[in-house]
Amino acid sequence: MTISITTSESIAVMERLPEAIYAAKTLRQLDQEAALALGITGFELMCRAAEAAFVQLRSEWPDVRRLTVVAGKGNNGGDGLVLAGLALKQHWQVQLLLPLALTQYLEMLQGEAAEAWQWLQHQQLSGLLMIHDGGELPDCHGELVVDALLGTGLAGEVQGRYAALIDWINATGKPVLALDIPSGLECDSGNVLGRAVLASHTVTFIGMKAGLLTGQGAAYAGQVHCHGLGTPEHVYAHHVPLLQRVTPSQCKQVLPPRPRDGHKGMHGHVLILGGNLGMAGAALLAGRSALRSGAGLVSVVTRHEHVPAFIASQPELMVQGVRNGLEAQAWIARADVLVIGPGLGRDAWAEQLLQQALASAKPLVIDADALHLLKHKHWRPSGPWVMTPHPGEAAMLLDRNTTVIQRERLQALADLQQTYGATVVLKGKGTLIASPGAISQLVSEGNPGMSVAGMGDILAGMIGSLLAQGLTPSAAAAVGASIHGRAGDLAALERGERGLLATDLLPYIQQLVNPL
Secondary structure, eight states, rough: OOOOTTTTTTSSOSSOSSSEEEOHHHHHHHHHHHHHHHTHHHHHHHHHHHHHHHHHHHHOOOOEEEEEEEOOOHHHHHHHHHHHHHHHTTTTTTEESSSSOHHHHHHOOOOHHHHHHHHHHHOOOOOOEEESSSSSSOOOOOOOOEEEEEOOOOSSSSOOHHHHHHHHHHHSOEEEEEEOTTTTTTTOOOOOOOOOOOOOOEEEEESSSSTTSSSSHHHHHHHHEOOOOOOOOHHTTTTTOOOEEEEHHHHHHHHHOOTOOOOOGGGOEEEEEOOOOOHHHHHHHHHHHHEEEEEEEEEEEOOOHHHHHHHOOOOOSSSEOOOOHHHHHHHHHHSSSEOTTTTOOHHHHHHHHHHHHHHHHOOEOOHHHHHHHHHHHHHOOOOEEEEEEOOOHHHHHTTHHHHHHHEEEHHHHHEEEEEEEEEEOOOOSSSSOEEESSSSSOOOOOGEEEEOOHHHHHHHHHHHHHHOOOOOOHHHHHHHHHHHHHHHHHHHHHHOOOOOGGGGGGGHHHHTTOOO
């Protein structure tokens, strides 16, 4: 088979990630169906993948001419062998590292990977090929390392020579391009199975993998690119995604321009309940966020001591101090949507406010301390609601520890939804959203700078505001989390991640809830 790479690049660089995210078992079926639909062999599909990766490589690192390729014995290794051949045909120098002695490696090659080796041997290659097949690991001669060691079928912990090769890749100090998934990552969860390659970029094929976007995987995958390799759309039609990625176009669909004769009563009244003694800022952040997200009216029920500070800080907020839950009843009755939890505390005052909110049967956003009270008092809302736990709160709600939650984020999401019946926003990198009877969703935006106090309060206020403007709990949760992440990315781009504040997001939130 002849593969040609031209300067015009027959396979385009991919910049936008697809919306659908598939489970590993579904992706294996899609690989087979893609080849059938395209009328090509599995090896020809492998060659398309290698070509797509090589095009992406040249786009990201246009000056590189020396590669180190670490190729395993499976199809992921076959991708790497073909990519090595493509580089050699361009007169590049290639250092090829194998996990086994060459004779043993060749004995274990099967299917398309064996075809890839045969193809590589029969090419008239102009570049320099150096093969290292066991023993002491050499110095890295490449300007770039291509990780083609382990693919999506990895189940157990990485050990032996494979572990040593992953450590070697990470120790080179060179940029790394991972093919399909960084070696050592579990495809669906993003868990690191003992150790994993820290990639600069990952080019994945046919369909998106959840493990590249959530949990630990997001930190190991680097910038992710997905190439469908020309797979026809009808191939995907019979497969249900594991997740749907929330996109700006989805946000735009549910946030149309406002009618020219609109008034504040058309855009909903949000009530924030919280801000116990010493925690006024959380409720203030939620209130300011609800305003910037477009609610027509935003009220805050808080401690009497905080009322002057609220009015001075944000005069657009209507603020009422209360001594107990009974005094909050009238304010609750006037609101369309309630947000409870930011700065709420866990004392008798907090319990009474939560009881009144739950009894109202109004749409609720429940966050922070309200989640603790909900769990330990065994209370449940009677109306529609959204819960927004971070991993620590999810662990408390499910009687697990945070490590388990982070290792099994998709399972934790499903268990929270089934246990509590709410629309669930499980926060963290690759925020996950689950709603009754719907495909779960993932938000790929967001950055480490957002790991500071107050970001959750901003999100809770946003979701409450979107609910008040008529969005369903599922849409409000997904759109709110997506805009929250994108606002954080825009703020970090301008200001930097370190030292980012929750309030830095507010101007970008207003910008993003008004899509062009």
